[in-house]
Amino acid sequence: MNKTKIKKVENPELRKIQSSRFGELEVDESAFINFPHGLIGFEKYRDYIILEMDSFKPFAWLQSVDKPALGFPIVDPALVKQDYEVKIDAGELKDIGVTDTSQARIFVIVTVPRGKPQEMSVNLLGPIIVNADQRRAMQIALFDSDYPTKYYLVDEGKESSGQSEEDQVSCATA
Numbered sequence: 001m002n003k004t005k006i007k008k009v010e011n012p013e014l015r016k017i018q019s020s021r022f023g024e025l026e027v028d029e030s031a032f033i034n035f036p037h038g039l040i041g042f043e044k045y046r047d048y049i050i051l052e053m054d055s056f057k058p059f060a061w062l063q064s065v066d067k068p069a070l071g072f073p074i075v076d077p078a079l080v081k082q083d084y085e086v087k088i089d090a091g092e093l094k095d096i097g098v099t100d101t102s103q104a105r106i107f108v109i110v111t112v113p114r115g116k117p118q119e120m121s122v123n124l125l126g127p128i129i130v131n132a133d134q135r136r137a138m139q140i141a142l143f144d145s146d147y148p149t150k151y152y153l154v155d156e157g158k159e160s161s162g163q164s165e166e167d168q169v170s171c172a173t174a
Contacts, residue, residue, distance in 0.1 A: 018068040021061070022051070032065060033130060036095050039139045040126060045070055048137075050107075050130070059110060062128070073110040077124060080108075080153055086127050088140060093129065096136035105130045111150070121150040 017025050027049050035046045047065040058079050064070035077084040086106055090099075098104050106129055108122040124147035130137040 015065075017049070017063075017065050019063050019071060020069040021071055022063070025049075025051075025063075027065075030135070033135050033137050035137050035139070037138060039072075039128075040141065042070065050074070060107070062107070062109075073112065074107040074128065075110055075122060077106060077108045077122065077127065080122055081124065081151065084124065084147075086129070086140075086142065087145075088129075088142075092140065093131075093138075096129065096131045096138050097134040098129065098131050103131050103133055105132055110153075118154050120153045122153065123149045124151045125149050 013028050013030065014026050015029055017027055019025055031049050033048050033050065035048065038044060038046050042064075045064045045067055049063050049065060051061040051063055053060075056073075059073050059075050062072045062074050093099075093104070106127050108124055108127050110120065110122050112120045125142050125145060126139055126149070127142070128137055128139045
C-alpha cells in the first residue's frame with residue numbers, strides 16, 4: 001500500500017500535506033479537524049482540513065490529511081436551501097463536544113459530475129457538523145427527513161429532482 005509521507009517543516013506547528021487537486025500544502029496542525037468516526041463510506045480516514053479560499057466562495061474543500069486523492073467540495077446548506085434544518089438529538093453531538101448549537105458549523109457535500117456541471121447537486125441527507133472550537137466533526141445521516149441525496153443547484157437538473165422552481169438555486173459554473 002502506497003502511503004503518503006509527511007515531513008515536518010521548520011515550524012513544528014506546520015505540516016506539509018499532499019492534495020491531488022492542490023499539490024503540496026503547508027498547513028498549521030491546529031487547523032486539522034478530526035472525525036472520530038470518519039465520513040460515511042470513508043471511516044478509515046479521520047483527519048481533514050477545510051480549505052476556504054476566496055476563489056472557491058461560496059464553496060470550500062474538505063481535504064483528507066492522509067490521502068491526497070480524498071477531498072470533497074462542500075458548502076453551507078443555508079446558501080442553497082434557506083429553510084434547511086438539521087434535527088438531531090443533542091446527545092449525538094457529544095462525540096464532537098457540541099453542547100450549544102452556536103458551536104457548530106454545518107456543511108453538505110457537493111457533487112459535480114465530470115463534464116456535466118449542470119447536474120451539480122448537494123447531499124442534504126448527509127450533513128457534516130463541525131465544532132470549530134474543538135476541531136472535531138461528524139457526518140450524520142438524516143433518516144427521518146424528506147431531504148434528497150441529490151438536491152440540484154442549477155435549473156437543468158430540476159426535472160429529475162422533484163424540486164419546485166422556488167427551491168432551485170442558480171449558480172455560475174466555470
